[in-house]
Amino acid sequence: MAVHTQSFVDELASIVGAAQVLTDRDVVAGYVTDWTGHWTGHTVAVVRPADTAEVSAVLAACHRAGVAVVPQGGNTGLVGGSIPMHGEVVLSTARLTGIEQVDPVGRTLAAGAGVTVARAQQAAREHGLDLGVDLASRDSATLGGIVSTNAGGIRVIKNGNTRSQLLGIEAVLSDGRVLTRWKELTKDNVGYDLPGLLAGSEGTLAVVTRVLMRLIVPPSETQVALVGAESVRAALRLVDGLQRAGLTLEAAELMTRAGVALVRGHRDLRAPLDVDAPFYLLVEVSGGDEAQAALFSVLEDAGTAVRGAAVEAGPAHRLWQYRESHTEAVSAESSTPPVKLDISTPLREIEPFLTALRDDLAAAFPAVRAICFGHLGDGNVHVNLLDVAVGQREAITDLVLRRVARHEGSISAEHGVGRAKAAWVGLGRTEVDLEVMRSIRAALDPATMLNPHVLPAR
Ligand SMILES: Cc1cc2nc3c(=O)[nH]c(=O)nc-3n(C[C@H](O)[C@H](O)[C@H](O)COP(=O)(O)OP(=O)(O)OC[C@H]3O[C@@H](n4cnc5c(N)ncnc54)[C@H](O)[C@@H]3O)c2cc1C
Known part of the structure; x- marks a missing residue:
């Protein structure tokens, strides 16, 4: 290690304590590889501050030293945004884990950015409430992570995405200044929506x-x-x-025959229905016996469009496992790290998109298996490509994302742009739109110290 690097590490240690600056190769291994196994980088140090003041001091020190920083929460992101590919410092929120308050009257939760989604849900449930966001990575994904990616998940159809759940935020700018917008107000129109802007900013602001x-x-x-x-x-x-029957949808998830077969093979599950179908829809509606009767009546009215159905009272883990095991099965069953493309299209375009994509892939990449599933009500399809040869990743990504653009869709529905999609960010955005985004970034982080290789670089 160069002398100047050692003195920089010493300075970080003087802020957070030597035990919270990790440099040993084996110890930092889990922080420099992402969940998909596709991105592996290296870092000068992983720093784990205990509170906002320490985060501020760490960022100020990195700013002075000209060392870029990658913020990291639970490291469950699927677009490589939390990985230091160029030796950046990793700022881990692993110690920002205080649940400060659950207010059952105002129905709010105040917590540190490193609190996991599952812990926040648990804290809310102790008061008969819940977090509006839920996703399969709940045990590791953090509140800071879901805010920074504006995560979606299975409850968007009812509650909206993470941005809609965010009332207030405390965040540290790249030079160490602390930005606080913290109002327990449903209505607050004084100026720009800064929490809303930071939601989905992927650690770049x-x-x-x-x-x-x-x-x-x-x-x-x-x-x-x-x-x-x-x-x-x-x-x-x-x-x-x-x-239209007056039922409130809690979730509406689409799966395909191939996806359900993959999950069954991976988890050794029996068939979910006694009939086979090209598509499977998993719906959850609120209510008791009356809701169940209404649900049956809608299913009957659907006639031959519905080949069969299984209905259970929630939480119905048995039925949900066919959907929730998709991500895990895709990763385990692919011979190479799967290419995971999370896209959305207008609802009317989902079927034409899936048909055209199947034909495109059969023509250009016949050996690749495509497993598509997602949040149907939101027009959100997770396109998972298995067995893609390492040298074909970019070409196949290009094929899918250009197909998405032709169907008026978005190349990132909920996982963000990260590194994985940075090259395609212009698909579906105008030049002026991109210029405005670059200006915002330059205003908040003029030297591009935060996640410099994520989203469009300046
Ligand atoms: C099994 C599985 C299922 C998933 N399901 C869904 C799903 O349904 N919907 C969905 O949207 N996503 C899903 N994801 C993706 C992932 O869980 C989300 O993107 C989640 O929001 C990431 O949270 P994290 O704490 O792990 O963040 P990380 O992976 O650590 O970071 C993600 C991004 O946010 C930035 N970041 C993290 N914390 C902060 C912070 N405190 N301040 C500033 N920037 C920060 C990072 O720099 C990075 O760019 C899934 C992932 C897995 C593995």
Whole structure:
């Protein structure tokens, strides 16, 4: 290690304590490889500050030394945004884990950015409330992470994405200044929505240290149906029918025959229904017996568009496991790290997109297996490509994302741009739009010290 690097590490240690500056190669290994196994980098040090003041001092020191910083929460991101590919300092929020307050009257939760989603949910549930966001990575993903990626997940259809749950934020700018916008107000129109701006900024504008989240009242009962559908159009009609019947949708998830077969093989599960179907729709609606009767009635009205269905009272883990095991099965069953492309299209375009994509892939990459699943109500499809040869990753990504653009979609529905999609960020954004984004970044982080290789670099 060069002398100047050692003195920089010593300076970081003087702020957070030597035990919280990690440099040993084996110890930092888990911080420099991402969940998918696709991105592995290296770092001068992983720093684990204990509070906002320490985060501020660490960022000021990095700024003075001209060392870039990658903020990291639970490291469950799927676009390589939390990995230091160029030797950046990793600023881990692993110690920002205080749950400061759950206010059952105002229905808010104030907590450190390093609190996991599962812990925040648990804290809210102790008061008969819940977090509006839920996702399969809940045990590791952090509040700072879901805010910074504006995570979606399975409850967006009812509650909106993470940005809609965010009331207040404390965050540290790249030079160490602390930005606090902390109001427990539903209505507050004094100027720009800065918490909303930081939501989805992927660690490029500031390091989030504390968040004030809105909480929801969870349904006391739910009904879950796993439905075999003739087509995506039939699944969409069913979702529409449930809403028109006055039912409140808690989730509406789409799977394919190939995806369910992959999960069954991976988890050794029996078939979810006694009939086979090209598509599967998993819906959860709030309510008890009455809701279940209404659900059955909509299913009957659907006629032959529905090939079969299983209905259980929530939480119905048995039915949910077919959907929730997809990410894990895709990673385990692919011979190379899967290419994971999280996209969205207008609802009317989902079926044409999936059909065209199948044809594109068959023509250009016949050996690749595509497993598509996602949040149907939000037009969000997770395109997972298995067995992609390492040298073909870029070409296949380009093929899929250009196909998305032709169907008026977004190349990132909920995982963000990160490093994985930085080259394609212009698809679906105008030049002026990109210029405005660059200006905002330059205003908050003029020297591009925060996550410099994520989102469009300046
Ligand atoms: C099994 C599985 C299921 C998933 N399901 C979903 C899903 O349904 N919906 C969905 O949206 N995502 C999903 N994800 C992706 C991932 O869990 C989310 O992106 C999550 O929000 C990342 O949180 P994290 O704490 O792990 O952040 P990290 O992975 O550590 O970081 C993600 C990004 O946020 C930045 N960041 C993290 N913390 C901070 C902070 N405090 N301040 C500033 N920047 C920060 C990082 O620099 C990086 O750019 C899934 C992932 C897995 C592995």
